[in-house]
Amino acid sequence: MDIKLHNIKVKDIFDGFEDDGEDGVFAYGGKLTIRPPYQREFVYDLKQQEAVIHTILKGFPLNTMYWVKTGEDKYEILDGQQRTLSAMSFLSHKLQISLNGKSYYNDSLPDDLYDRLMNYEFMVYICSGTESEKLEWFEVVNVAGEELTPQELRNSVYTGAWLSDAKRHFSKRTCAAKGLSDRYINGDPNRQELLEKALQGICEHQGYNSITDYMAAHKSDADADELWQYFQDVIHWVEKIFPKYYSDMKGLDWCHLYNKYHDKSYNSTQMDAEVKRLHEDEEVQKNKGIYEYLLSRDEDPFAAKLLSLRSFTERDKQAAYSKQGGTCALCKRVFAYAEMAGDHIKPWSKGGQTVLENCQMLCKDCNSKKSDMY
Ligand SMILES: [Zn+2]
Structure with a gap:
């Protein structure tokens, strides 16, 4: 590692x-990528841009910037993108600043003052090293920077x-992945x-420990088709199992x-009917849990927890407690209210509702043994 x-x-x-817009922003004789393709916008x-120009014109120091060496005489800005872009915008006539009550473009x-700007020196740490060294260092640098x-x-x-191929699918503003998944998956x-999100999914699917491991293993691949196909499979699967769309599907970890x-x-017809039924069931407090509940209920006796079913009010519980004379409805032993x-x-699951007539008080032991509570 060399800094x-x-x-x-x-x-x-x-x-x-x-400035090629979405295709990236470059400088320093083409050797520096200020912003890579399909990265966030300026x-x-x-006001902030103007403050950068003022700092430079007054000859005050800007904070140190960080570039990473990505190839032979090739660099990418890791930290300092916005400050660099502010200077470039002004120099390319895209930014007007006010100074001592007057407005100025670069020309x-x-x-x-123009000479002072052009000859101003950025303090830049350039770092080169192995990928894992860089990543570790970037994480530390990032804490303090933009x-x-x-x-x-x-x-x-x-x-x-x-x-490059992965970003073509997943990172352009109008990318195919956004169009395909916008109704189901959040993410800018x-x-x-x-x-x-796609990488997290494929890592879990294929047993990678981390996104970093997956990227390290695939960085030299000619394209990211495997990831793109996986992601399409996910969305098509959702659309197959749950053919009717509901807005509460958005944001789940599909x-x-x-x-x-x-x-x-x-069976998608049955799933469809179940989704509709659960949406109408007033006992269900958390509609977002419906989909996972339906996918998992045959295996998990506690799957209904996902639905946050209504629970009894204190008032109903107190009433049932007095009616039972403080005894547990199953083991018939006496307990304090707080222990039940x-x-x-x-x-x-058999149609029982959360109403006083359907409420009984159980001791904690009996309650936890009663596995058919749902
Ligand atoms: Zn009991």
């Missing part, structure tokens, strides 16, 4: 500056054909959140549910 401090003039960075507002700036998301950090280490493609249940068979729990005489 060296360099002083690099603004005019050298501005040399060959090119986030400094006008109306007095010569001495914050990158964890997946943006990983992307700055595992560059190559695989990543520009912040690499959708890519991260990759995880796919990994866990896609080998089982379900309200139980459905007829369980929810």
Whole structure:
């Protein structure tokens, strides 16, 4: 691992500056990637950009920036993207600043100030090393700087054909993955959140310990087709099992549910009817739990917990307690109120409701033994 401090003039960075929008922003004679393709948009507002130019014109120091060496004489900004972009915007006539009550574009700036700007030196740490060294270092640097998301950090280490293809599918604003999954999965493609979700899913599916491990294993692949196919399988599976869409489907961990249940068979007509029935069931307090409940209930006797079924009110429990004279309805021993729990005489799964007539008090022991509570 090698980290060296360099002083690099603004005019050298501005040399060959090119803003290709979503396809990336480049400078320093084409050697520096200021913003990689399909990364988040410029986030400094006008005031912040102006503050950067003021700092430079006054000759005050800006905080140290960090570049990472990605190849022979190739660099990517890890920290300092927004400050660098502010200077570049001003120099390419995209930003107007006010100074001593007057407004200036780059070309109306007095010569001495213009020269001061062009000859100002950024203090840049350039780092090179192995991927794991870089990633470890980036995570520390990131704490203090313009914050990158964890997946943006990983992307700055595992560059190559695989990543370019993955970003084409998952990171463009109008990417295919967003179009396909928007109704089901949350995540901003520009912040690499959708890519991260897909990677989390495929890692669990294939038994990788971490996203980093998966990216390290695949970074030299010619494309990211495996990941893209996996992601499409997930969404198509959801659409097959639950053919009717409900808005509470959005934001569930569908990759995880796919990994866990896609080998089982379900009848979509029955699932559809069940979803509808559970949406109408007033005992169900958490509609988002309906889908996992339906996928898992044949295996898990406690699956109904996912639905947060209504529980008895204190008032109903107190009434049942007095009616029973403080005895447990099953073992018939006497307990204090606080040592007991309200139980459905007829369980929810058999149509029992959460009303006083269906409430009995059980001691904690008996209650935990009664496994058909749902
Ligand atoms: Zn008991």
